[in-house]
Amino acid sequence: SKSLRTTISCAITWACAVLIPILFFLCECEYEYNYDTYSCTSFCLNQNKLYYNRCEKSSPLITTIITVLVYLSYACTCFVMILYMIIFIFLENSRLRKTQRAMNDSSESEMKLLTQSIVIFALYAGSIFSVLALSCMEKDKFGAFELTYAENLLNLSIAAVYPICLVAMSGEMRR
Numbered sequence: 001s002k003s004l005r006t007t008i009s010c011a012i013t014w015a016c017a018v019l020i021p022i023l024f025f026l027c028e029c030e031y032e033y034n035y036d037t038y039s040c041t042s043f044c045l046n047q048n049k050l051y052y053n054r055c056e057k058s059s060p061l062i063t064t065i066i067t068v069l070v071y072l073s074y075a076c077t078c079f080v081m082i083l084y085m086i087i088f089i090f091l092e093n094s095r096l097r098k099t100q101r102a103m104n105d106s107s108e109s110e111m112k113l114l115t116q117s118i119v120i121f122a123l124y125a126g127s128i129f130s131v132l133a134l135s136c137m138e139k140d141k142f143g144a145f146e147l148t149y150a151e152n153l154l155n156l157s158i159a160a161v162y163p164i165c166l167v168a169m170s171g172e173m174r175r
Helices: 002-026 060-097 100-136 144-174
Strands: 030-034 039-044 047-054
Touching: 060 100, 100 144
Parallel strands: none
Antiparallel strands: 030 039, 039 047
């Protein structure tokens, strides 16, 4: 069927996307930032300088704007979490007020859509908070490398779950 083919293609795409960070991890690839030259260098299998990028120093105004934007993403995450809780409470209250038959038809599909949206949001929130954890770690702290890969895998999972949820949502909305 068409939905099965779409699901299989999404799963294959996700599997291929997951393979890249796993290969980077197995090859022990990592990026190192040099504070003296403001440059980023990668090391893969003990080979140096496969990637070189000159990182520019910016003005204090640009740094402040970037910092505000970063913390604004955390504020938006908290706002959306509160919004999901309000929607959940509203759906539960409306579900209690409806008759049994009407509840089975509309409320069940609404709860499934809300659950799918919460899964996607949880992946986004996990990604955002892993970046926050990275910014709080010391430069030489062990585990930043693994946390970076976990954050990248969360982003890939978002890319994988999103189309699958959209396919499932379209089926729910047709009911």
